[in-house]
Amino acid sequence: MPGFFSWVSSLFSKTPPIQPPAPDTRLLNPAPSGAPDTTGPESDLGGQLEDHLFAWLLDAEPARLQRVADDYRRELAELERRLNMNEMEELPRKPGSLPMLMRALSNETTERKELTSIILSDPSLTDQLLQVANSLYFRPGDQVIESVDQAVFILGVDGIRNVIAAAVMRPMMAARNSREALFAQRSWRWGLTCARAAEMIAKIHRDDTSAHFMVGLLPALSYITIRRELGRICRTHGSGHEPEPALLKVALVRYQWATCQLLANIWNLPPKYHAWLLSAERPAPRQAHSALTDGLLLGTREVLRHARQRNLSEDDLRRIVHLPPEQLNKVRSALLNLLKEGKPSQMRA
Incomplete structure (x- = not known):
């Protein structure tokens, strides 16, 4: 029976090693279908959308997110050490x-x-x-x-x-203060929306829907994990205060994909999950869009739009999500219904 839990038969198989973090690797990597690279206008749109996402998740004006990584060298070095040495203390319980x-x-x-x-x-x-x-x-x-x-x-x-x-994500919703709680709640809403989008797009492609739902959750779970770990580092090795929004943005951008791969490893997910994550992180030239990539793009845009945050225009959305208009509208309609009908407490459940 295919799906997220089809990994049971290969529970004890060796999983691929975690890829080393690539500095400032984007989460949203739209590439025009058949294009030779990812540096065109579609890639710029993905960067804009990601910037809007960070401003909303971190509840901060864009100007507060512009400080450079060198300002936080000690905290980032400790986070990278824990990630590389598998010493993260805030990983979700299985x-x-x-x-x-x-x-x-x-x-x-x-x-x-x-x-x-x-x-x-x-x-x-x-x-x-x-x-x-x-x-x-x-x-x-x-x-x-x-x-x-x-x-x-x-x-x-x-x-x-x-x-x-x-x-699996729900225990991560427990927060030590209101800012951490707001970040977790928004990440939860964003993660479920992206997972639903990836699931529905996988169904259109006649691919494994349950597996794409799970892999669509991993970026949001990685964000909550990084946020909690960095909070612990700042309290014990840094300023003693909560991490600043600019530090959080740098950490999320730099370590989001490596943390996704780590989560896939500790959950013993099969190699195809690692391959999907790597393909979304570093799309190859002329690579067709995956359900994960389109799900992240569409889920992010619709969450921001529903929250009345800056996002992308209708025309720009069609440029970066590679679905026929009828199918794109169908998926969007389903996502908007969920976002419209879900009360904040239910979205956080």
Whole structure:
């Protein structure tokens, strides 16, 4: 059964090494289909969109984000050391019941009762799953999902896969102060929107939808991880205060992809996830757009538009997202409905 959890059969296989961080590598790398490089006007649009995203996530005017990396040499060096030495202290916890749950989800003969029993064996995962399942990103209609059995019945196996993937992020929502909480909440909203966009675009391409939902979550999860780790570094090795927005932007730009690869490693995701991440980070000449790339671009633009932040025009959006107009409008409509109907508390669930 293909999907996010198809990695179970290769659980013990060797995963690719993490690529070393490339300074100032963009998250949003649109390249015109068939173009020889990524330095054209479409790439500039991706940079503009990313700048707007940082201003919103960090709740800071663009002018506050312009300080250079040399101003934060000590903090960045410590973050890079922890990343390279696998000493990050703020990585998300993997539920102990996950391997058994993954095997059950990958088995077509697994009954709903067995799946429910496995989930209920982990109280923390149970609580996270129910809260995520009742967010408007997942819950169909107005019906409140009150039990794990009901969630499995209503959402189905594919739906439960995605809910569990999203529930991985939920413990990262706990914040030490209001600024960290705002960043986590906005990152959560952005991550789920990008994941949904990547999932829907993968369906158009007849690709693995559940896998693209999970890989679409990784950038947002990496942002929350970096934000929390850098906060810890500043409190213990730096100024003793919360990291400044400009420092956070430098860290996110510089280490976002390496952190995504690290998260894929610690979750034992199969090699194709690493390949998708690397392809989005460093698109090859004449490379066609992937569902991940288009999902990140479209999800980012629609989240910013809904939040009434600077984003991109309709014409520029069509230039960087490589979908036929009818399919692009269909995906956008679905994303806008989720963003419009979801109350802030439900979006954060």
